[in-house]
Amino acid sequence: MYELIQVKNNSYYIQSPAKIGLVKLNDTDVCLIDSGSDKEAGRKVRQILDKNGWKLTSILNTHSNADHIGGNKYLQSQTGCKIYAPGIECDFTNHPILEPSFLYGGYPPSELRHKFLLAQESDAEYLTEDKLPDGITMIPLAGHFFDMVGFRTSDNVVYLADCLSSEATLNKYQIGFVYDVGAYLETLDAVKEMEADMFVPAHADATDNIAPLAQLNIDKVNEIADKVVSICKEPICFEEVLRHLFKDYSLTMNFEQYALVGSTVRSYLSWLKDTGRIEVVFDDGRLLWKS
Secondary structure (H helix, E strand, O other): OOOEEEEEOOEEEEOOOOOEEEEEOOOOEEEEEOOOOOHHHHHHHHHHHHHHOOEEEEEEOOOOOHHHHOOHHHHHHHHOOEEEEOHHHHHHHHOOOHHHHHHHOOOOOHHHOOOOOOOOOOOOEEOOHHHOOOOOEEEEOOOOOOOOEEEEOOOOEEEEEOOOOOHHHHHHHOOOOOOOHHHHHHHHHHHHOOOOOEEEEOOOOOEOOOHHHHHHHHHHHHHHHHHHHHHOOOOEEHHHHHHHHHHHOOOOOOHHHHHHHHHHHHHHHHHHHHOOOOEEEEEOOEEEEEO
């Protein structure tokens, strides 16, 4: 873990639970794509930088999930590097309490206020095209989170953040987190058609052919959507929809799963309603879903 792997020329990644991209900008300066899950991840990155005699000039955050920005504060305090994040992701990065609050739908209980969902605050600036290092371009990857992006380097290496999961991850967790299902499917369709010398997803193996994995993720979204529609044959409340999904996929309920899967299921329900596959029924002070 935390092994530095060269993908091509000046494009690297650091093997970690959520891969950290590293791009050499010249003989001494580098930028990171995300920073890992916590202070300890930041320390591991710092050791790699020191070992190679590299100076960290900036961190480009793909999005604001805690496992991608957790090393920000430590690395910025140690190196003075700039931190950039796109759109709303910048606000979540600077105010990380927003992530568990958004997931839970209110002030999060203590079980959700930990490093997996609540990173330390960063001093981040909005990422715009003019802030990008030379040779790096930004790729919109909406759907998983609000304004998530990926990056393409001058080596034609594409860092894909969390826009798709490995087959093993899909089989283990079944319902991966999605904020906007419609946008997510559009992103997966676009990724499926992308060409690059190498793709580096945060939670899957690096590959030169991303299309099969993109299709696998598309199929899983459609499978979940069909299952939700089937569950809603008769008017049913959200909690019962969630219970059926946990039972069907053999998931274990706890606060984290309730927040992450629950938020995702609400997103599926919104998308299915807006696309006409289910409708809402208000009955006896309850909001019910019906296909």
